[in-house]
Ligand SMILES: Cc1cc2nc3c(=O)[nH]c(=O)nc-3n(C[C@H](O)[C@H](O)[C@H](O)COP(=O)(O)OP(=O)(O)OC[C@H]3O[C@@H](n4cnc5c(N)ncnc54)[C@H](O)[C@@H]3O)c2cc1C
């Protein structure tokens with residue numbers, strides 16, 4: 070039973086454990102086949118009568134919408150950009166994994182499964198990860214059939230490269246623009262369905278609420294969404310038989326991240342406030358190789374692909390506060406600290422480890438560049454070994470991007486890099502079928518929590534987004550839709566009207582406050598709090614402080630924010646205000662989650678839980694579970710309820726990760 | 730640096746717009762162009778004025794969302810996207826004119842924001858390979874000569890920003906359309922639909938009100954991804970071939 074008062078020093082209460090009821094048991098290689106075989110099918114003639122809402126047109130949403138459209142369902146798709154092709158997946162650089170074993174280097178579905186479970190620091194589900202590894206091979210086939218121009222070898226076959234954290238070459242890529250090419254493939258498939266009339270596309274529409282309607286048995290089902298037309302301000306309601314959220318990650322809670330300016334949590338947070346559990350919100354991935362911040366005006370951070378670590382060497386001066394230019398620091402006064410501490414993986418250690426190591430160097434006063442917040446990524450050796458043309462061919466576009474942003478030439482002086490928020494492993498809790506705990510509400514891609522545990526390996530998010538959209542959802546959603554079409558919901562249904570009114574009231578309130586603080590100034594302040602206390606290293610003391618600070622800031626927002634203009638126009642300030650309001654609440658939950666998880670695992674590092682030599686220390690006896698948070702509706706979110714989903718490992722033995 | 734900006738302000742699609750001047754006192758040379766506009770907007774908001782509406786999302790030069798005409802040149806004086814242009818390109822005391830894309834097929838929505846939905850409709854008319862999910866063969870069963878694959882990739886790097894249209898005196902979207910024809914037409918998977926693709930896309934291009942191409946080449950000069958003019962020759966060859974095959978009814 071759930072008590073209503075938190076234990077001392079905590080902000081939450083503990084509810085009942087939950088289980089993933091949808092996952093089959095039996096041999097792991099058979100589970101996905103069994104699930105598909107036992108899933109109910111929808112008669113092709115009926116599909117025309119069944120409507121599915123898909124929010125988001127990134128890899129997960131576009132692939133799902135296109136595939137469902139091809140299958141004959143009526144699909145209604147939404148995105149906030151002016152075209153589905155601009156979803157943030159477009160920015161992914163490095164590549165996509167698949168267990169093809171084209172290199173004959175010992176790769177297999179089992180190895181990809183194993184690497185992903187281990188890379189996730191034993192905080193993901195074996196069944197999900199195995200399925201991901203299985204369908205990875207179909208993804209490459211599908212993308213090639215669509216015309217995705219992956220890199221090829223001279224013989225005309227597909228090329229591969231290796232990516233941080235693993236020792237086989239299983240990453241498929243299209244120069245430094247893999248996300249772009251994969252998304253364009255999915256986008257074209259989507260546009261084809263729009264042309265064919267199976268998908269209705271709504272661009273510049275932002276989802277602001279889900280609509281739940283109880284069925285005849287009293288089961289609350291997701292039956293629609295409320296959206297705002299971002300050009301006219303009109304508030305629209307859309308109803309359907311099922312709703313899929315594929316709305317991406319919430320890294321922008323930190324203000325500065327590598328995410329796109331519009332990336333947000335609004336869709337998932339609204340669903341959370343309507344009852345969907347939010348899983349592992351504190352699992353954040355901080356990417357080690359980003360261009361450092363240059364000033365207060367900075368609006369976003371730019372990633373330099375991880376592939377740079379294949380040839381670049383990371384170092385700092387041995388001497389604290391050494392402000393000589395890099396070229397004047399002799400070899401024996403440089404500390405190649407990753408190579409020193411992790412001799413077997415060197416510069417290729419997983420992201421969380423590389424990021425924290427950089428932070429420690431800077432904390433010790435050895436950082437380089439403005440404010441001492443940077444380390445060198447040096448290509449001098451690579452240029453000498455391979456020649457400048459070879460380095461140019463491999464990394465030319467990245468070097469150009471660096472030069473453009475910083476005004477410095479990375480061929481003649483080392484790049485300066487620093488970690489930045491990049492990806493979130495947390496997201497809406499879903500079962501094996503990608504269904505949230507709200508019946509009929511599904512969640513795919515970065516927006517769900519499902520496959521990466523506490524840390525995602527490079528080139529695995531693109532794989533997951535496309536696995537979810539092309540191969541998983543079309544099967545599991547059909548199982549749900551087999552009982553549909555459900556009773557039609559009228560536009561004047563009390564639940565529809567109520568959801569619309571909630572949205573309108575929130576907008577009116579935002580516009581009425583008319584205070585003195587800009588939305589961005591509050592968002593930046595939230596970002597500073599999150600980075601300081603819920604970033605690369607977290608402590609109980611800091612997190613407790615952060616919860617208090619965020620609560621004060623939330624109050625400041627709702628009493629003193631200034632939102633100019635009116636609703637009935639294209640109003641970008643209003644859009645941002647709505648997103649920041651949700652980030653403030655999510656940030657608070659992230660801190661509460663991080664506080665509860667008094668262990669270090671993957672991207673979540675609690676200073677209190679480390680080994681003698683400073684490595685992350687898990688506590689499997691206490692924390693081998695998924696934290697699925699229920700919104701506390703009565704208490705206005707002040708006391709969230711924690712449901713634990715125990716994690717069991719039948720195939721991969723739980724070990725401490727070691728990359729030394 | 731001190732910078733003066735003249736910005737096109739237009740309340741909505743139907744309103745009449747005009748240029749409005751704003752002085753900026755302390756612009757840092759490391760700021761991106763859009764960060765300079767962010768700073769202006771913060772100031773306008775505090776003063777209770779309506780901030781300038783402009784589109785951007787990735788701010789990494791890849792999503793194609795951003796794009797304004799800077800001193801008469803789409804995306805400004807360097808070959809890059811607006812979001813990747815930095816203030817170090819300008820000098821203390823400069824005056825910068827900032828306007829939206831101007832083209833009949835890209836109506837202004839507000840200030841610097843335009844509607845590029847016509848691009849999506851061109852893709853709907855054939856800019857794809859029909860490969861329903863599940864129907865694909867093993868990927869390495871379709872070898873593609875590296876040169877073709879690389880060339881297809883280069884054409885596929887078009888970000889759909891629309892600078893080519895804004896730069897073209899005829900308001901033509903041929904560079905955009907031809908980059909897709911080239912990407913898909915160079916691959917073996919793209920052959921079966923090669924004729925219907927070019928016919929459909931060109932018809933839609935014209936129906937959207939984009940002008941004809943007269944080989945002026947301003948498009949390619951403005952293109953942040955360096956899409957070359959020869960993609961248009963390829964489109965023309967494909968179109969002629971498709972038209973003649975259509976005429977003989979083969
Ligand atoms: C710079 C960068 C590089 C990366 N590189 C790699 C890589 O090399 N390999 C890899 O595997 N992963 C990489 N990743 C991670 C990966 O790109 C993302 O995790 C993945 O693309 C997310 O896809 P998605 O479909 O879940 O969401 P997104 O692509 O983020 O799409 C979200 C969609 O939801 C819509 N949306 C959001 N909110 C709303 C709302 N409220 N209303 C309506 N619509 C909404 C948006 O319009 C958009 O269409 C990278 C990420 C970044 C930031």
Ligand code: SF4
Nearest residue numbers: 887888890891893952
């Ligand atoms: S061809 Fe170039 S200018 Fe035209 S839309 Fe594509 S990237 Fe933009």
Ligand code: FES
Nearest residue numbers: 786788793795812
């Ligand atoms: S904002 Fe994405 S290309 Fe400029």
